[in-house]
Amino acid sequence: MIHSLFLVNSSGDIFLEKHWKSVVSRSVCDYFFEAQERASEPENVPPVIPTPHHYLISVLRHRIYFVAVIQSEVPPLFVIDFTTESVAQLCDIEGSTNVGEQLPTGQLSVVPWRRTGVKYTNNEAYFDVVEEIDAIIDKSGSTITAEIQGVIDACNPRLLDDVSFHPCVRFKRWEAERILSFIPPDGNFRLLSYHVSSQNLVAIPVYVKHNITFREGSSQGRFELTLGPKQTMGKAVESVLVTSQLPRGVLNTNLNPSQGTYTFDPVTKLLSWDVGKINPQKLPSLKGSMSLQAGASKPDENPTINIQFKIQQMAISGIILYFILFYFILYYIMCVYSYWLWELGL
Numbered sequence: 001m002i003h004s005l006f007l008v009n010s011s012g013d014i015f016l017e018k019h020w021k022s023v024v025s026r027s028v029c030d031y032f033f034e035a036q037e038r039a040s041e042p043e044n045v046p047p048v049i050p051t052p053h054h055y056l057i058s059v060l061r062h063r064i065y066f067v068a069v070i071q072s073e074v075p076p077l078f079v080i081d082f083t084t085e086s087v088a089q090l091c092d093i094e095g096s097t098n099v100g101e102q103l104p105t106g107q108l109s110v111v112p113w114r115r116t117g118v119k120y121t122n123n124e125a126y127f128d129v130v131e132e133i134d135a136i137i138d139k140s141g142s143t144i145t146a147e148i149q150g151v152i153d154a155c156n157p158r159l160l161d162d163v164s165f166h167p168c169v170r171f172k173r174w175e176a177e178r179i180l181s182f183i184p185p186d187g188n189f190r191l192l193s194y195h196v197s198s199q200n201l202v203a204i205p206v207y208v209k210h211n212i213t214f215r216e217g218s219s220q221g222r223f224e225l226t227l228g229p230k231q232t233m234g235k236a237v238e239s240v241l242v243t244s245q246l247p248r249g250v251l252n253t254n255l256n257p258s259q260g261t262y263t264f265d266p267v268t269k270l271l272s273w274d275v276g277k278i279n280p281q282k283l284p285s286l287k288g289s290m291s292l293q294a295g296a297s298k299p300d301e302n303p304t305i306n307i308q309f310k311i312q313q314m315a316i317s318g319i320i321l322y323f324i325l326f327y328f329i330l331y332y333i334m335c336v337y338s339y340w341l342w343e344l345g346l
Contacts, residue, residue, distance in 0.1 A: 027171030148196035221290035240275035247299035255288030
């Protein structure tokens with residue numbers, strides 16, 4: 001019924017919130033703040049405010065607004081009665097405790113996620129775009145399905161199917177204009193995370209050709225794997241790490257890497273190949289044999305291959321930073337250092 005409850009003081013700050021199902025972003029209260037600005041008196045704020053995805057039902061008690069978030073239509077009086085009774089219970093609890101009326105000095109801020117009185121010697125901001133690709137590729141190197149999970153971490157529209165924002169982002173402006181408007185918190189924070197489904201065209205930046213075979217009645221198996229760059233726009237593929245969980249029947253491996261080093265743990269059956277940087281002129285490969293238990297049957301499962309790599313200054317999802325504007329700050333320099341980290345599952 002009531003999805004979330006926000007407590008807003010007379011200054012327009014959300015100082016307390018409660019979620020019963022899932023977390024609703026504070027940006028949903030932007031609709032309430034707009035109605036509050038239009039009201040001539042605090043008591044004239046409409047008790048029921050419809051939004052595209054929620055209903056906001058508010059009650060004013062002791063100069064505090066209790067804003068309830070509803071996802072479906074319910075009797076407003078029921079919610080108002082529940083909120084009023086909750087306020088009465090809070091007043092009874094406050095009267096029977098030694099809680100002070102003021103918070104310690106320095107703990108209040110106009111923006112909840114920023115401390116007061118903080119100054120920096122350098123006016124700079126850094127953003128890291130991190131994307132992870134989950135893909136299934138057949139033995140010929142063709143992509144069967146692929147999805148992208150991405151986040152934008154910060155220091156000091158059709159592609160994005162599922163977006164989650166930091167509370168500092170003004171969600172209403174994102175819905176209307178697809179513009180990220182926010183007051184950045186202090187230090188490191190995650191600005192947003194997003195998902196690109198397999199229905200969109202995902203171009204895998206590397207190709208993989210592999211041939212892993214086991215013969216029935218034989219104590220030997222064959223392992224062949226080749227990597228190469230594809231659609232990287234001239235960017236280098238670096239920090240390549242290949243891991244594969246081999247079947248339990250594999251006792252040992254005798255492989256020859258053309259580049260980098262590999263290790264095999266006979267206990268966990270984990271094969272790890274540290275490739276490093278891919279040279280397009282000489283593609284890295286890992287070939288050799290695998291020793292199986294004598295008399296054991298052919299393994300039923302096919303081993304999966306996971307590939308981790310980095311490509312500097314490239315986003316597979318196609319996300320683009322068009323421009324950045326800073327308001328009310330003079331001589332603010334924007335420095336962007338981005339890196340992309342992908343994890344590819346085969």
